[in-house]
Amino acid sequence: MSNIFKGLLAGLAATLVLSALMVMKTMMGVMPELDLPKMIASMMGSADTPMLGWAVHFMIGIVGYGLAMALLxxxxxxxxxxxHGVIIGIVGWLLMMVMVMPIAGAGLFGMNMGLMAPMMTLVLHIVFGAVLGWVYGKLLSNTSGAALGHA
Structure with a gap:
């Protein structure tokens, strides 16, 4: 299995964990205005199509972060x-805060939603990055163990 494919799998696992946390956050009533898939869909001119936002969210997590993990x-x-995954997650958070949030109308670092927005998204990106890197590392070690006959 190539490292690129391992990165994509790690990106999928991390995106699934992140998505579950985002759904749980919303179900608990914690910052419902911080709905990233809805924000993405709105930026694409499809505010009434949250599934488009979810699809783009998964593409970013799997392809963008998965490739970054494999290449970096x-x-x-x-x-x-x-x-390494946590570093990638924090860099992604920073890019989101200075590029995506202002474009989405949430202001620099999402401050139009209050101080909780950058703090919560940072924690989510750290968790995402930790899962990304941990899964990628497990996939690397499983392959090397199998190659040595230790699987």
Whole structure:
């Protein structure tokens, strides 16, 4: 299995975890205005089509972050794929805060929604990145173990 495919699988796993957390957050009534798939759909001119936002959310998580993990894992400082995933998650959060949030009308760092928006999205990106890196690392170690006859 190629490292790119492992990255895509890790991106899928991390996006599933993140999506579950986002749905639970909304179901608990915590910052319902922070609905990223809805924001994405609105930015694309389809505010009435939240499924489009979810599809783009999954594409970003799987393809964008999955490829970043596969391509950057060996280039980032340290030896832990989990730490590398967290670094990638934090960089993604920063890009979201200075590019996506202002475009979506939420202001720089989403401050139009209050201080909780950047804090919550940072925590979610750290969790996302940790899952991304951990799964990627497990996929790397499982393949190397299988190659050595240790699977």
């Amino acid at each position: 894992n060996d280039r980032l400082p340290g030896a832990s794929p989990t730490v």
